[in-house]
Amino acid sequence: MATSAPLLGKAAHSKASIFYGADEYLEELKKRYAHDHEIAALKNALPGEGDPNAAGVAQSNDKMLSVQKNNENRSLKTNRLFPTPNKPDPMPQNLAFLFTKITPEQMIYMWNVLTAIFCSQVLMVIGYCAALATFPDYWWTCTLCFGVPFSYIAIQNIYIDHDVMHGATFPVYEWQRFLTHPFADFFSLPWEEFVLEHNRHHASTVDLLIQGEFGWDPEEFHYALQQWAGPWSSNWYKYLLTVPFIPVIHFFGLNDTGSLFALEWWMHFPDEGAGGKCNKEFWSKWIPRRIKHNAFVLSLWACIWLLGTYPLGRPLSEGWRFMFTVSFFARIGYSAAWMFITNFTHSF
Structure with missing residues (x-):
């Protein structure tokens, strides 16, 4: 487990510390996505659920930051539907680790x-x-x-x-x-x-x-x-x-x-x-x-x-x-x- 890894401190850190704690990092992550909205927009455009920390960023209409498809959600090149993830529901226990969010x-x-x-x-x-x-x-x-x-x-x-x-x-x-x-x-x-x-x-x-x-x-x-x-x-x-x-x-x-x-x-x-x-x-x-x-x-x-x-x-x-x-x-x-x-x- 990552929490027992030698390079990771376990103790909580105050604001005065030179090290981040997990909670501080998570809050900072949301601010970074708000500032680098381009990264958030592209991640949210990918097939799947996107990054939950980037959920508050709106979709972009810029060509480089969006998926190019028609009004029917199909590729302009192949006419194939934009894929959606085939996530099992209910989730089998032996596959659950594949969909576990990183901490x-x-x-x-x-x-x-x-x-x-x-x-x-x-x-x-x-x-x-x-x-x-x-x-x-x-x-x-x-x-x-x-x-x-x-x-x-x-x-x-x-x-x-x-x-x-x-x-x-x-x-x-x-x-x-x-x-x-x-x-x-x-x-x-x-x-x-x-x-x-x-x-x-x-x-x-x-x-x-x-x-x-x-x-x-x-x-x-x-x-x-x-x-x-x-x-x-x-x-x-x-x-x-x-x-x-x-x-x-x-x-x-x-x-x-x-x-x-x-x-x-x-x-x-x-x-x-x-x-x-x-x-x-x-x-x-x-x-x-x-x-x-x-x-x-x-x-x-x-x-x-x-x-x-x-x-x-x-x-x-x-x-x-x-x-x-x-x-x-x-x-x-x-x-x-x-x-x-x-x-x-x-x-x-």
């Missing part, structure tokens, strides 16, 4: 785990630098001993990100939103937009094999590389031209936590205002978030650059050697995770 204590615990992953990544990079400084003649040994576990923890980072996104959308503390995926690329989407685009994907693609059925899906390009030519049996040779590029585009950042994907999303969101005017929250909400998030990301990579200089007896101009090695193994891990989530699960 505030479990939400806090999930963010603690995500924070621990970031701290582990930082310590691994520092340890790698120390190993190279201590054993300069064993570059390959030090690098592989660092790189393989670092790629693995990057994979776990994405799976924890995904669970936190759906189960505990907003961080317990403001600073935690910067720790979710800074090692993935040299710039990327802020946490809130990461959540938004992923929920946009779920709202658009409710069937794993029919992409963009209920609106634009930001991940459609990935699917095109593996599905554009039609049935595999008669078109297998065509896929030889496109499928090999899937790991390449992931490696260079065309995934949810990458730089190329961030550029794609920013070209679509937020929706323009009335009469083609700039969205009223573009400058007040979204631009500051993007600047703050990527300032943190760039600062992190600048520190990694510096670790690769004087501690290793190298000039400042050669810090890229250490930084690119760290980024290489990080990208392997993040790419592997996203290839499974995006391409593998949407290919059967």
Whole structure:
């Protein structure tokens, strides 16, 4: 049970405490949904009951924040009815755990785990630098001993990100939103937009094999590389031209936590205002978030650059050697995770 987990405190916390208690976090969660009404609107548009903490947010008519369907509740692309969850009633006892709502204590615990992953990544990079400084003649040994576990923890980072996104959308503390995926690329989407685009994907693609059925899906390009030519049996040779590029585009950042994907999303969101005017929250909400998030990301990579200089007896101009090695193994891990989530699960 999450309540007995080592990273989760059991005692109640006062307002003066530097730690949140479950009740305080739940109240803060409702305020966050009211402020980030875009996330609430998309979550409430998904099949199912939505997030009860976002229940007070009205439905949005913005194209990016709503499901695209006709007056008969059917897809504009396939004419299929928008699906509704087939929740058993009465609920069999052996299935009840699948529909149990996550508790505030479990939400806090999930963010603690995500924070621990970031701290582990930082310590691994520092340890790698120390190993190279201590054993300069064993570059390959030090690098592989660092790189393989670092790629693995990057994979776990994405799976924890995904669970936190759906189960505990907003961080317990403001600073935690910067720790979710800074090692993935040299710039990327802020946490809130990461959540938004992923929920946009779920709202658009409710069937794993029919992409963009209920609106634009930001991940459609990935699917095109593996599905554009039609049935595999008669078109297998065509896929030889496109499928090999899937790991390449992931490696260079065309995934949810990458730089190329961030550029794609920013070209679509937020929706323009009335009469083609700039969205009223573009400058007040979204631009500051993007600047703050990527300032943190760039600062992190600048520190990694510096670790690769004087501690290793190298000039400042050669810090890229250490930084690119760290980024290489990080990208392997993040790419592997996203290839499974995006391409593998949407290919059967």
